[in-house]
Structures are given as structure tokens and as C-alpha cells.
Amino acid sequence: EADIYQTPRYLVIGTGKKITLECSQTMGHDKMYWYQQDPGMELHLIHYSYGVNSTEKGDLSSESTVSRIRTEHFPLTLESARPSHTSQYLCASSEWLAEYNEQFFGPGTRLTVL
Amino acid sequence: AQSVSQHNHHVILSEAASLELGCNYSYGGTVNLFWYVQYPGQHLQLLLKYFSGDPLVKGIKGFEAEFIKSKFSFNLRKPSVQWSDTAEYFCAVSFGNQFYFGTGTSLTVIP
Numbered sequence: 001e002a003d004i005y006q007t008p009r010y011l012v013i014g015t016g017k018k019i020t021l022e023c024s025q026t027m028g029h030d031k032m033y034w035y036q037q038d039p040g041m042e043l044h045l046i047h048y049s050y051g052v053n054s055t056e057k058g059d060l061s062s063e064s065t066v067s068r069i070r071t072e073h074f075p076l077t078l079e080s081a082r083p084s085h086t087s088q089y090l091c092a093s094s095e096w097l098a099e100y101n102e103q104f105f106g107p108g109t110r111l112t113v114l
Numbered sequence: 115a116q117s118v119s120q121h122n123h124h125v126i127l128s129e130a131a132s133l134e135l136g137c138n139y140s141y142g143g144t145v146n147l148f149w150y151v152q153y154p155g156q157h158l159q160l161l162l163k164y165f166s167g168d169p170l171v172k173g174i175k176g177f178e179a180e181f182i183k184s185k186f187s188f189n190l191r192k193p194s195v196q197w198s199d200t201a202e203y204f205c206a207v208s209f210g211n212q213f214y215f216g217t218g219t220s221l222t223v224i225p
Contacts, residue, residue, distance in 0.1 A: 035215075042214075042216055042218065103160075105157045105159070107156075
């Protein structure tokens, strides 16, 4: 079944640790996205990718980095986690022209940095 | 800066009440409009979308939305809500390669 997966679902980690949030999709989509979502706030786009070897920064400045070595995989990395990184991170994917197609979302990773 | 405004942050209704959630956007050009829903513990999923044509669009689970270009609005409606409609609702606007979400409206339906 085509879907979009995120692991881990929940992560509690200490300050200064390096973490990687995984996102994989079996939708066959070219475009993938990372959003940051805080309670009561809009989803903020932090990274997106048009396809393999393509990565772009979104509207919200983020200290995270992403890579796109395979079409189906779009991991997000924080080199040194800080309490300000505590948030929910949502991964999404869409067909090439996002404006004409819906974005499909993963279940999210809730990150807490102590 | 472009923005999407959802004026109702929390809405509490009794079952069978009618629902209307407001959504306004600030971009003056051609836009595509979406409503997403996030049920407790579940993924964000698409309720309905508007690209062109009939400004009244129907989505899943009895929801509909009306695009009023002159008011830059895309309000979500449902004539009679059910307890199972309790969820977070997000309006979104796209133009070009940009995709913007509103802050969301939390709907609680009381049985």
C-alpha cells in the first residue's frame, strides 16, 4: 500500500545530540517536504526537494539539514539538538506540480529536546 | 508576506449543529485552495480542494467549501456535524511553488 512513513514517532533527547528524523514514501512522488508544527501555530515549511539531489530551504529558517539521495527517502538531520528544536516535524510528499496535487502527510515525529 | 488566516482557533459544537470555519488569504493572484483535517492521532489528510471551475466544492464526509474570490475567502461548511468530526482543521493556499497553511481550527463536537 502506498504510504508515507516517519520514524521515530516520538523522540526525547538531550541537548547537543545529533539526530536524524527519517521519512520514506512509497507513493512514487518526486516532491517531498518537511514542516515544523507547534501547537496552535501554522505548519511552517522548513525544507523541500524536487527530486534526487535537490534540496531547498523553506520559509522558516531552520538549523536542520536534509538530503535526497533516493527518491523515496528524505531524512532530516539536526547536528546538535537544542531545546528550541522541540516541536512536531511532519514529512509530506506530492506529485511534481504541488499546486495541482494534494500533499500527503506522514504521521509526524514529536521531538523533545531536554 | 503572503498569509492564510483562520479566525476561529477553537470551536465547540453540539452534534447536529451546523459548522462554518473561516479561511482568508492575502495573495492577489491565482491560487489553489485546500482544507486538510487531522483527526486525533492520525495523519493530516485532504478534505477538499479548489483549483478552478465551480466555486462550491464538495469533499469527503459531507464537507463543502465555497471560494469567494472578491473576499479572498474559502470557508469550510458542514450542515450537521457529528462527534467523529472532532479534529483539527487546516486551510492551505498554494501559488507557484509556494504552499502556506493557516494556524488551524480545533473543532470539538459534543455528543
